[in-house]
Amino acid sequence: MPTRPWLRRLVVAELAAIAIVLAVVGWYVWQSRAAPSLNGMLLDPPQEIPAIQLTGSDGQPHALTDFQGKVTVVFFGYTHCPDVCPMTASTMARARAMLGNQADRVQLVFVSVDPERDSPERLASYLAKYDPTFLGLTGDEDRIRELATVFGVHYAKVESTSALGYLVEHTSSSFVLDTQGKLRAVLPFGLTPEQVASDLRALLRR
Template sequence: MPTRPWIRRLVVAELIAIAVVLLVTGWFYWRSRATTLNGVELDPPQDIPSVTLQGSDGQSHTLGDFRGKLVVVFFGYTHCPDVCPTTASTMARARALLGEEADRVQLVFVSVDPERDTPERLASYLAKYDPSFLGLTGDETTIRQLATTFGVHYAKVESNSALGYLVEHTSSTFVLDTRGRLRAVLPFGLTPEQVASDLRALLTS
């Protein structure tokens, strides 16, 4: 017995609906996997105000100068005995793992010790890890303003260490997307492979 036209149309419509559901479900599944980070992704991303600081390259910079790249921002200081050298080393190795994509990532090290961290000292310190790393310093008020924007806390602590006083500070690293918005927070302790994976995901998302 011939199939009635309306039945054929109903079957076709149901098949199309099922196909659409599968496509949409698959897209959301792919998207959720593609944007899963080892760090914490901010949704929506947060705007960062423009603050001018002095760079280790002798130029004045704002974080907005690097739009078009991911900007990896870390707050630390050159006399730091542990967290800062560990983070700098991790970021240098992660950047190396990115291969050709490394040029699309700029690491910025913001000093929380402007009393001792001159542009020249920052340049010498960061060159040991990766010559592309940029240090930023400035007056205490401006640095504090920028740190507060990121939710970074720091405080000078007197010490008997040969390094002099220490500075306790937030150990997380922050990633700005190519539009200059705060997009992700990477906790201290991630491996270079995990950091590189997150940066690749953010470059393609």
Template sequence: MRPTRPWIRRIVIAELALIALVLIVTGWFYWQSRAATTAFNGMLLDPPQDVPVVRLQGSDGQAHALTDFRGKVTVVFFGYTHCPDVCPMTASTVTRARELLGNQADRIQFVFVSVDPERDTPERLASYLAKYDSSYIGLTGDEQAIQELATAFGVHYAKVQSTSALGYLVEHTASTFVLDREGRLRAVLPFGLTPEQMASDLRTLLRS
């Protein structure tokens, strides 16, 4: 009986050490996975998705498809100029995020696709976007073409009649989409990111 005792002790010590090691390793993994989720604020699409080539009227007077902006990281938002709250907020978040990117800002193109082509003329979009940055492009035009593009992005929009003096309102998906430099859908950013969060995501996408 006696000679086995140190063995039991040693095994117990070994087991304890093993448990500690397992705890450390799992803890490290947990921390790692948390670090990874906080690294990107939006949702990355892997592999990136192709988007259809839909030509619309640009606020700069030229026809554009989203694929025209290849070579830049393109930030796409579907909204309308009679939207006084969410759309300007997104536009200003993008603007501040670009400011945070400093000299890399030129590598980011913001495109605002109208979901209210009835009221949003290219001229109206131009003056609406000029408040933020002269490089921003608004797209409007044929209702069916816009619908096709929106569907490809999984964007829902619908006219809603209201008692407001605005007449009808348009409800729409408030997410922001990011196309990579090859013009493919690479990330979806939820509404409400801070400029810092958006800038961090854009920086990641500029690197990849």
């Protein structure tokens, strides 16, 4: 018995609709794998970072673009900081330790917003208490300000009666560069080491 034309058209339309649904589902599955869910904020597309050189806690010149091939966590702070900086350094050290054999693929860089007091030697001593692989950067105030502006980081000296001397108010988020040296994610202050480690694993898989 010959197939009615309207029935043939209906079957074709249904097959086309199914194909569209499958394509949409496939796209969402691909997106979910390509863009991991993070506790922090994923930047897509990632942002280019200029090669601004500062002096490292190892006494050598470094730019953030030097660490391509690794996931780099960047934090702006200072060694006289009474709260946010030691908490962040501790969190990052614990998160890195949780990565096991992937830990060597992660570099933390601590950019000083207090170059007046943070010499390379002081940064080295301070960071070694948390993780000997952490690298500090300090140097010319104008270059630090330029680099901070790239990340949208704000900081300002605040006079204080504290025994620590003056304080520096500063942005508390950390920033993650992907293996291509591009800004890929922002980690808000207050994440647990487990949450940070989870985000770093996701970014290492990309």
